[in-house]
Amino acid sequence: DGGITQSPKYLFRKEGQNVTLSCEQNLNHDAMYWYRQDPGQGLRLIYYSQIVNDFQKGDIAEGYSVSREKKESFPLTVTSAQKNPTAFYLCASSSLRGSTDTQYFGPGTRLTVL
Amino acid sequence: AQSVTQPDIHITVSEGASLELRCNYSYGATPYLFWYVQSPGQGLQLLLKYFSGDTLVQGIKGFEAEFKRSQSSFNLRKPSVHWSDAAEYFCAVGAGNQFYFGTGTSLTVIP
Numbered sequence: 001d002g003g004i005t006q007s008p009k010y011l012f013r014k015e016g017q018n019v020t021l022s023c024e025q026n027l028n029h030d031a032m033y034w035y036r037q038d039p040g041q042g043l044r045l046i047y048y049s050q051i052v053n054d055f056q057k058g059d060i061a062e063g064y065s066v067s068r069e070k071k072e073s074f075p076l077t078v079t080s081a082q083k084n085p086t087a088f089y090l091c092a093s094s095s096l097r098g099s100t101d102t103q104y105f106g107p108g109t110r111l112t113v114l
Numbered sequence: 115a116q117s118v119t120q121p122d123i124h125i126t127v128s129e130g131a132s133l134e135l136r137c138n139y140s141y142g143a144t145p146y147l148f149w150y151v152q153s154p155g156q157g158l159q160l161l162l163k164y165f166s167g168d169t170l171v172q173g174i175k176g177f178e179a180e181f182k183r184s185q186s187s188f189n190l191r192k193p194s195v196h197w198s199d200a201a202e203y204f205c206a207v208g209a210g211n212q213f214y215f216g217t218g219t220s221l222t223v224i225p
């Protein structure tokens with residue numbers, strides 16, 4: 001079945017550690033996105049990528065980094081510079097680059113900082 | 115700047131009753147409009163979308179939405195709610211290569 005997978009589902013991190021969240025899609029989509037979700041705040045865009053080896057900052061990129069070495073994969077690293085990383089992280093993809101098409105979402109990763 | 119407003123943070127309805135969730139947007143051109151649903155701890159599932167044409171669009175699970183340009187609205191409706199519809203609902207606007215999401219409406223269904 002085609003879709004988007006995110007791993008792990010739950011992730012715990014000690015303060016000062018970097019952690020990487022995985023996002024893989026087999027939909028052959030060009031564009032991929034990372035969102036952060038906090039209660040009562042909806043979804044906020046962290047980074048997006050429209051093509052391999054290229055990505056753009058979203059509204060809340062500080063303390064995060066990404067890479068796009070393969071079309072299928074868009075991992076997100078939460079660095080120690082992110083002051084409040086505990087949140088639910090959602091990855092999405094869409095088929096068209098440079099225009100707007102439907103975004104499809106993965107099941108999410110819940111990150112908790114201990 | 116683009117924005118999406120969902121004025122109702124939380125709505126409670128009885129099973130079998132009708133439902134309307136409100137969404138207003140701010141965007142200079144005709145937007146692409148979406149409704150998504152999210153169950154607790156899960157990703158977002160697309161319910162329906164409007165790109166152009168007929169302003170009343172049908173989606174999955176018996177939902178429909180109507181685009182009203184004059185009111186900048188895209189309200190979601192369902193004639194008879196089921197207990198399984200309890201979830202968080204998000205309205206979104208697609209503008210350029212980005213989406214703008216509302217803050218969501220939490221739906222509780224009572225038997």
